[in-house]
Amino acid sequence: MYDVKSMKAEEFISDEEIRETLAYADANKDNMELVDAIIEKAKERKGLTHREASVLLACENEDRIQEIYELAQQIKKDFYGNRIVMFAPLYLSNYCVNGCVYCPYHLKNKHIARKKLTQEEIVKEVTALQDMGHKRLAIEAGEDPVNNPIEYILECIKTIYSIKHKNGAIRRVNVNIAATTVENYRKLKEAGIGTYILFQETYHKAGYEELHPTGPKHDYAYHTEAMDRAMEGGIDDVGLGVLFGLDKYRYEFAGLLMHAEHLEAVHGVGPHTISVPRLKKADDIDPTTFDNGISDDIFAKICALIRISVPYTGMIISTRESQAVREKVLPLGVSQISGASKTSVGGYADPDAEKNAEATSEQFDVSDQRTLDEVVNWLMKLGYIPSFCTACYREGRTGDRFMTLCKNMQILNCCHPNALMTLKEYLEDYASEETRKIGMELIERELEKIPNPKVKQTTYEHIHDIAEGKRDFRF
Numbered sequence: 001m002y003d004v005k006s007m008k009a010e011e012f013i014s015d016e017e018i019r020e021t022l023a024y025a026d027a028n029k030d031n032m033e034l035v036d037a038i039i040e041k042a043k044e045r046k047g048l049t050h051r052e053a054s055v056l057l058a059c060e061n062e063d064r065i066q067e068i069y070e071l072a073q074q075i076k077k078d079f080y081g082n083r084i085v086m087f088a089p090l091y092l093s094n095y096c097v098n099g100c101v102y103c104p105y106h107l108k109n110k111h112i113a114r115k116k117l118t119q120e121e122i123v124k125e126v127t128a129l130q131d132m133g134h135k136r137l138a139i140e141a142g143e144d145p146v147n148n149p150i151e152y153i154l155e156c157i158k159t160i161y162s163i164k165h166k167n168g169a170i171r172r173v174n175v176n177i178a179a180t181t182v183e184n185y186r187k188l189k190e191a192g193i194g195t196y197i198l199f200q201e202t203y204h205k206a207g208y209e210e211l212h213p214t215g216p217k218h219d220y221a222y223h224t225e226a227m228d229r230a231m232e233g234g235i236d237d238v239g240l241g242v243l244f245g246l247d248k249y250r251y252e253f254a255g256l257l258m259h260a261e262h263l264e265a266v267h268g269v270g271p272h273t274i275s276v277p278r279l280k281k282a283d284d285i286d287p288t289t290f291d292n293g294i295s296d297d298i299f300a301k302i303c304a305l306i307r308i309s310v311p312y313t314g315m316i317i318s319t320r321e322s323q324a325v326r327e328k329v330l331p332l333g334v335s336q337i338s339g340a341s342k343t344s345v346g347g348y349a350d351p352d353a354e355k356n357a358e359a360t361s362e363q364f365d366v367s368d369q370r371t372l373d374e375v376v377n378w379l380m381k382l383g384y385i386p387s388f389c390t391a392c393y394r395e396g397r398t399g400d401r402f403m404t405l406c407k408n409m410q411i412l413n414c415c416h417p418n419a420l421m422t423l424k425e426y427l428e429d430y431a432s433e434e435t436r437k438i439g440m441e442l443i444e445r446e447l448e449k450i451p452n453p454k455v456k457q458t459t460y461e462h463i464h465d466i467a468e469g470k471r472d473f474r475f
């Protein structure tokens with residue numbers, strides 16, 4: 001039976017509730033009175049329930065879809081401004097004992113090159129990432145209690161934070177590792193991680209079990225209840241996501257919002273981020289053998305609906321998506337993107353290492369292959385501020401404290417100046433001449449938009465100090 005506050009996966013992600021939701025959405029998708037009422041409710045910027053959002057997802061009326069896009073753009077502007085936060089994934093190890101049928105790291109893949117970074121190799125990887133200008137990483141690893149135990153992950157985090165190369169520093173490490181225990185989540189929290197990210201892959205239990213036939217990840221309940229354990233362990237920034245392409249997107253969308261509603265109902269704070277990865281070609285994985293791929297238009301619609309359904313939750317797009325798709329969905333509500341990503345183990349320090357090798361360690365093909373400078377340049381030309389900010393969690397603004405900032409629309413007095421100061425650091429230390437020129441002009445223009453005169457003055461001073469060589473200012 002459906003119970004948003006239950007701690008049991010099958011009750012807060014009730015299959016029956018999702019099926020009824022989809023039937024309700026089908027029955028009402030042409031009910032324009034209801035559709036309009038839901039859009040009106042979304043305009044209040046307090047979000048939508050999974051049922052309401054599912055009706056909009058089912059609705060095919062072009063005018064209404066356009067209205068949803070416009071609203072998503074407006075909500076994004078109001079809550080997030082024009083900042084886009086930058087990050088990069090760092091693959092630590094692709095040893096894995098699971099049998100995920102869509103992931104080339106699955107245990108039975110004897111063809112893939114298995115690699116695990118030593119601490120010395122991590123220093124090289126992180127130095128290369130710092131030299132590009134990255135300040136925020138998402139660490140990734142397969143699940144393997146022997147090769148990648150929690151102690152290994154903790155040691156890697158410690159190493160990453162300790163590396164100070166030139167003006168570089170990794171100031172926030174987000175973690176994307178398999179579901180684990182409350183005790184381990186506590187250790188991750190103590191290690192100073194930012195967000196704990198875990199993709200649900202699919203909310204459809206039967207499908208989930210087929211897609212994860214072997215290994216610890218087979219346990220649907222353990223995986224689905226991971227965020228509750230993470231929160232119990234003290235991590236209050238958690239990131240959800242489904243891997244679109246595995247199961248029916250409407251089912252996944254309802255499940256995703258139900259998961260967000262559950263976290264809010266039980267812990268008083270919803271997910272910090274939602275990722276929207278789509279299945280990609282990889283070593284022994286052919287995405288066309290899966291039946292549920294979604295078009296770019298449906299993908300964009302999902303992004304816009306996430307934006308209006310959970311206005312305070314950040315949305316992440318990785319380099320699984322091409323430049324063109326990223327351009328299409330950025331205005332609809334995306335707040336974070338990765339740049340210059342490598343999905344191989346050790347790919348940053350030695351990008352050509354696997355070029356002529358027989359086997360690769362890559363997790364999936366990257367569609368957006370541009371350098372970070374090119375991505376930063378492109379974002380600015382589109383009118384965005386690429387932000388390398390990591391201030392919130394370093395100032396203790398996690399969980400509901402961050403949400404309060406967002407809900408009170410204080411972004412322009414806080415995140416906006418932080419974005420400008422970190423962009424200035426990037427321009428000083430890493431940018432090409434052309435990118436620097438565009439960036440300096442952008443900063444001049446954007447400084448004028450800071451509403452609070454005191455904050456504006458302080459930001460002016462810090463921007464000046466950064467040009468003089470000082471670093472790491474934040475509000």
Ligand code: SAM
Pocket residue numbers: 102103104140141142143176177178179198199201217242243277278279280281282285320363364
């Ligand atoms: N191993 C960890 C786990 O099981 O949650 C997380 C790390 S894994 C490196 C990160 C994510 O990559 C997975 O959660 C999955 O959604 C995604 N992924 C796996 N295979 C993929 C593929 N072929 N295309 C796109 N994304 C994929």
